Amino acid sequence: MYYNDKLDKVINEIAEVAGYLWEKGWAERNGGNITVNITNEIDDTLRTKTPISDRIAIGEVLPNIKGMFFFCKGTNKRMRDLARHPLDNGSIIRICNDGAHYEIIADKPVKPTSELPAHLSMHNLMVERGTGYKAAIHTHPIDLVAMSHNPVFLEKDVLSKLLWSMIPETRAFCPKGIGIASYELPGSLTLAKSTIAQLNEYDVVMWEKHGVCAIGPDILEAFDQIDVLSKAAQIYLTARSMQFIPTGMSDEQLQELKEVFKL
Ligand code: 13P
Ligand code: ZN
Numbered sequence: 001m002y003y004n005d006k007l008d009k010v011i012n013e014i015a016e017v018a019g020y021l022w023e024k025g026w027a028e029r030n031g032g033n034i035t036v037n038i039t040n041e042i043d044d045t046l047r048t049k050t051p052i053s054d055r056i057a058i059g060e061v062l063p064n065i066k067g068m069f070f071f072c073k074g075t076n077k078r079m080r081d082l083a084r085h086p087l088d089n090g091s092i093i094r095i096c097n098d099g100a101h102y103e104i105i106a107d108k109p110v111k112p113t114s115e116l117p118a119h120l121s122m123h124n125l126m127v128e129r130g131t132g133y134k135a136a137i138h139t140h141p142i143d144l145v146a147m148s149h150n151p152v153f154l155e156k157d158v159l160s161k162l163l164w165s166m167i168p169e170t171r172a173f174c175p176k177g178i179g180i181a182s183y184e185l186p187g188s189l190t191l192a193k194s195t196i197a198q199l200n201e202y203d204v205v206m207w208e209k210h211g212v213c214a215i216g217p218d219i220l221e222a223f224d225q226i227d228v229l230s231k232a233a234q235i236y237l238t239a240r241s242m243q244f245i246p247t248g249m250s251d252e253q254l255q256e257l258k259e260v261f262k263l
Pocket of ligand 2: 032139140186210211
């Protein structure tokens with residue numbers, strides 16, 4: 001199924017990132033989810049399409065995204081399948097005018113991800129901020145999730161500082177670091193709320209003992225943030241597996257990066 005060139009480009013980017021998640025080993029079975037605000041890519045054919053579902057409650061009232069359209073990975077769908085057949089494994093939804101329900105408007109009745117409350121809450125915030133951010137991603141990176149099992153790394157900004165100090169690019173390309181949301185039931189409204197609270201300060205949030213989510217202008221940039229952090233985690237873990245604690249860059253070196261990159 002092809003809708004239009006603009007939407008096709010966004011869907012191809014989503015498929016590209018879904019493939020990366022699978023290749024990285026971050027997307028076992030149906031693990032992880034992607035949503036992108038595609039309101040600007042919707043043409044009249046889609047806008048006037050009759051929904052193929054009833055109105056389904058989101059569980060939250062999200063006034064900023066009323067009437068907007070989103071592409072969402074389907075619940076229980078595999079990233080590796082989303083990569084090859086995005087429209088069979090994803091759903092296009094429209095938020096109803098009450099901001100509390102959505103309808104599926106795609107051709108196939110694919111139910112959106114179980115993490116929809118968190119994703120739509122993130123989109124609601126992105127629209128409120130007016131930064132032009134359009135994408136949200138949640139994935140299960142092995143290294144970062146492993147680190148979330150150590151309470152020391154769950155203290156505010158401990159993990160950000162450690163990861164920044166592993167390689168200069170992390171400081172430069174993930175300038176806000178990573179926020180921490182305490183363990184909550186996957187798909188729950190409480191997980192959505194604690195994620196939103198962290199987004200006041202960060203663009204990437206660790207979901208303790210579960211995964212990581214990130215927001216960005218598009219899905220490639222949201223993915224890049226997690227990829228950069230995961231690289232730093234890999235360096236740390238590789239040094240530890242060689243039986244030494246990595247020195248890390250000094251505070252002065254990190255400060256220099258902050259000034260040069262105007263972070
Ligand atoms: P979905 O298949 O519903 O997207 O769930 C995957 C997941 O990672 C839940 O946290
Ligand atoms: Zn998950």
